[in-house]
Amino acid sequence: MTESRLTAETRSAALRALAASTEEGAELDILVIGGGVTGAGIALDAAARGLRTAVVEAQDWSAGTSSRSSKLVHGGLRYLQMLDFKLVHEALTERDLLLTRIAPHLVRPIPFLYPLRHRLWERAFIGAGIALYDSLASLKRGKRSVPWHRHLGRKELARVFPDLSEKAAIGAIEYWDATVDDSRYVLTTVRTAQAQGAIAASRTEVTELTKNSAGAVDGAIIRDLETGESITVKARAVISSTGVWTEEAQALAGEPGGLRVLASKGIHIVVPRERISGQDGLILQTEKSVLFVIPWSRYWVIGTTDTPWAEDLTNPTPTAADVEYVLERVNAVLKHPLSEGDVVGTWAGLRPLLQPGTKEGTSSAKVSREHTVASPVPGLTVIAGGKFTTYRVMAKDAVDFALGDGARSIPSTTAGIPLLGAEGFDGARADIAATIERFGWSDQLVDHLLHRYGAEVTQIAALCDADPTLAVPLAEAPAYLRAEIAYAATQEGALHLEDVLLRRTRIQYEYENEGVASLDEIAAIMAPLLGWSTGRMLEETSSYRERAAAEQDARLSPDDASAAKARSRAVSVVDALRSDEKATG
Incomplete structure (x- = not known):
C-alpha cells in the first residue's frame, strides 16, 4: 500500500512519474483516461492486479456525470x-x-x-x-x-x-x-486506487493518442492544464472511460472506428x-x-x-x-x-446513451444492455454506457478486455477491497468520542461526518484537536466544519475553490446563491494550505462568483441554447488563472 492522500505535491509527483514512463523499463501497463466513477474503478481494478497503472482526468475528479447523478445505488426496477x-x-x-x-x-x-x-x-x-x-x-x-x-x-x-x-x-x-454521495465515492475510489499503487493526476488533459510503428496505440500526449506543459506517456494499453466525451476521446487516435454516444x-x-x-x-x-x-x-x-x-x-x-x-x-x-x-x-x-452499432473499423466489442467495451484500434479499449451502481463490473470488464487472455492469470479482486474509510467504520464513533465531547458536536454533525469519511473521520478529529478553530462550522454553510475544508485541501486533492464547493462538499446547491456567502471563509482556510497569495485568493473568489452568476442566469433561461450561452459567459477557473499569469508575466 502507498500514500492515499491527494495533494498538489502528489499530483506533481504523479506528473513526474508519467513523464518517466518513456524511460526504459518504466512503461505503464494501463493508462486510464477519465476520472469519473468508471475510470476510478478501472484504475483501482488494474492497480489491485499489480499492474503499473495511471489515471488522468481533464477536470476535477468526478466533475462530469459522476458528480451530477441522482445519487442512487439501485437494481433498476424498470429492467424487470x-x-x-x-x-x-x-x-x-x-x-x-x-x-x-x-x-x-x-x-x-x-x-x-x-x-x-x-x-x-x-x-x-x-x-x-x-x-x-x-x-x-x-x-x-x-x-x-x-x-x-x-x-x-x-x-x-x-x-x-x-x-x-x-x-x-x-x-x-x-x-x-x-443512496450514495456520488462525488465523494469517486474521490474515495481514486484515493484507494492510489493506495494500491496507481498514479493519479487531475486537471490533466489527453491531447493525442500516440501509436507505434505497427499502428497500435502505445501511449498519449497529455497537457498539465495548471501549467500548460505537455508530457509524453508510454503505456502498453490505454483505456478510455470518458462518458459523453467518448467519441472525442476516440478521435484522438486518428481512426474512424469506435462507439457512438449521445x-x-x-x-x-x-x-x-x-x-x-x-x-x-x-x-x-x-x-x-x-x-x-x-x-x-x-x-x-x-x-x-x-x-x-x-x-x-x-x-x-x-x-x-x-x-x-x-x-x-x-x-x-x-x-x-x-x-x-x-x-x-x-x-x-x-x-452517455449508447447508440446501436459501432463505427466502421471497430474490431471487436463486448456488449450488454447497460455498457459496451470495444477496441476501435489496437492498444485502445473504450468503455461507455452503464450506471453508477455497476461501475465495478464495468471496470472489471474493461481491464479484462484490455488484457485479453492475460486476464486469466491476474483476475479482478475488487469485490474484496473496501474503499478508504470502510474498514473500521463501525468503531469510528467510539474512536473520536473524546473529540466529540470536547467540542460538543451534535449527533447530527457526527452522523454527517461518519457518512462522508467513515473511519477517516479520525483525521478530521485530529485536525480539530490540533487547531480548535477548525472544529466549528462555517459561518455561512454551518452543515460543514471548517476542518472539512482543510481536509479537502490537504488530503483530497482540491486545487480550487470550485473543487470544494461543488464536489468535496455540496455547498453549491445546498445553500442559496450557489453558496457564494461562504466563499471568503473557505478561501481563507485554503490559502495558507495551498500557498495562495492574496492575488490568487481574489482570482479564485472572483472566478467562482462569475460562475455562480452564470449558473443562475442559465437556470432562468427558457431553453438549452440560451442556457448554454448564459453559462458560457463564465470562464473556467484554470483558464482565468492562466490568462492572469500571462497578463502579469
Missing part, C-alpha cells in the same frame, strides 16, 4: 419490465456489495414508496414485480442488506408520508434501495426538508422519465428529466422549463405544492 432478470440481479448484487463491504459509509439503505392508484390489479401486478426484485437480491448467500418490501394501506401511507395527496394514492408498496440531460432540484412532510422517498412514473423524491440530510432531491443535449458537454445546465416540469410533476402528488421560491439549488448531468 424488459424481463432482463440477469441485469437486475447483477445490479442488486453490486448494490449489496457496496452497502456491506466496499463502502458502507458512503452508501446507505433508504426506503421508497411506490404509490398505488388502484386497489386490486395494480397492487397485485406491482407487488409481484417488487417481490421479484427483492427475491433477485436474495439469491446471494448471507444476510440481506436491506429489509423486505411491505404493503401499506391508506392509513399507514398517511403516517409515513403525510404530505402525499389523498388523490395521488390509495396505498403504496414500500421497498428499499440505497448525451441526454437529467436535472434535479433541491428543496428544504421541512417543505415536505415525509419519511420515505417516492418513485413516480411520468410521461418522460422516472421521478424520484429523495430524502437526503437537510433537504429533498427531486428529479430527474431525460432530454437530448446538444450544447457544451462540460457545463450542462437546467433551464426554467426543466425546473417547471419537475415542479409540476411532483406537485401533482403533494398536498402542499412547491413553488420556484422553494428551490434552493439545482444541477444537471449528462447520461
Whole structure:
C-alpha cells in the first residue's frame, strides 16, 4: 500500500512519474483516461492486479456525470419490465456489495414508496414485480442488506408520508434501495486506487493518442492544464472511460472506428426538508422519465428529466422549463405544492446513451444492455454506457478486455477491497468520542461526518484537536466544519475553490446563491494550505462568483441554447488563472 492522500505535491509527483514512463523499463501497463466513477474503478481494478497503472482526468475528479447523478445505488426496477432478470440481479448484487463491504459509509439503505392508484390489479401486478426484485437480491448467500418490501394501506401511507395527496394514492408498496454521495465515492475510489499503487493526476488533459510503428496505440500526449506543459506517456494499453466525451476521446487516435454516444440531460432540484412532510422517498412514473423524491440530510432531491443535449458537454445546465416540469410533476402528488421560491439549488448531468452499432473499423466489442467495451484500434479499449451502481463490473470488464487472455492469470479482486474509510467504520464513533465531547458536536454533525469519511473521520478529529478553530462550522454553510475544508485541501486533492464547493462538499446547491456567502471563509482556510497569495485568493473568489452568476442566469433561461450561452459567459477557473499569469508575466 502507498500514500492515499491527494495533494498538489502528489499530483506533481504523479506528473513526474508519467513523464518517466518513456524511460526504459518504466512503461505503464494501463493508462486510464477519465476520472469519473468508471475510470476510478478501472484504475483501482488494474492497480489491485499489480499492474503499473495511471489515471488522468481533464477536470476535477468526478466533475462530469459522476458528480451530477441522482445519487442512487439501485437494481433498476424498470429492467424487470424488459424481463432482463440477469441485469437486475447483477445490479442488486453490486448494490449489496457496496452497502456491506466496499463502502458502507458512503452508501446507505433508504426506503421508497411506490404509490398505488388502484386497489386490486395494480397492487397485485406491482407487488409481484417488487417481490421479484427483492427475491433477485436474495439469491446471494448471507444476510440481506436491506429489509423486505411491505404493503401499506391508506392509513399507514398517511403516517409515513403525510404530505402525499389523498388523490395521488390509495396505498403504496414500500421497498428499499440505497443512496450514495456520488462525488465523494469517486474521490474515495481514486484515493484507494492510489493506495494500491496507481498514479493519479487531475486537471490533466489527453491531447493525442500516440501509436507505434505497427499502428497500435502505445501511449498519449497529455497537457498539465495548471501549467500548460505537455508530457509524453508510454503505456502498453490505454483505456478510455470518458462518458459523453467518448467519441472525442476516440478521435484522438486518428481512426474512424469506435462507439457512438449521445448525451441526454437529467436535472434535479433541491428543496428544504421541512417543505415536505415525509419519511420515505417516492418513485413516480411520468410521461418522460422516472421521478424520484429523495430524502437526503437537510433537504429533498427531486428529479430527474431525460432530454437530448446538444450544447457544451462540460457545463450542462437546467433551464426554467426543466425546473417547471419537475415542479409540476411532483406537485401533482403533494398536498402542499412547491413553488420556484422553494428551490434552493439545482444541477444537471449528462447520461452517455449508447447508440446501436459501432463505427466502421471497430474490431471487436463486448456488449450488454447497460455498457459496451470495444477496441476501435489496437492498444485502445473504450468503455461507455452503464450506471453508477455497476461501475465495478464495468471496470472489471474493461481491464479484462484490455488484457485479453492475460486476464486469466491476474483476475479482478475488487469485490474484496473496501474503499478508504470502510474498514473500521463501525468503531469510528467510539474512536473520536473524546473529540466529540470536547467540542460538543451534535449527533447530527457526527452522523454527517461518519457518512462522508467513515473511519477517516479520525483525521478530521485530529485536525480539530490540533487547531480548535477548525472544529466549528462555517459561518455561512454551518452543515460543514471548517476542518472539512482543510481536509479537502490537504488530503483530497482540491486545487480550487470550485473543487470544494461543488464536489468535496455540496455547498453549491445546498445553500442559496450557489453558496457564494461562504466563499471568503473557505478561501481563507485554503490559502495558507495551498500557498495562495492574496492575488490568487481574489482570482479564485472572483472566478467562482462569475460562475455562480452564470449558473443562475442559465437556470432562468427558457431553453438549452440560451442556457448554454448564459453559462458560457463564465470562464473556467484554470483558464482565468492562466490568462492572469500571462497578463502579469
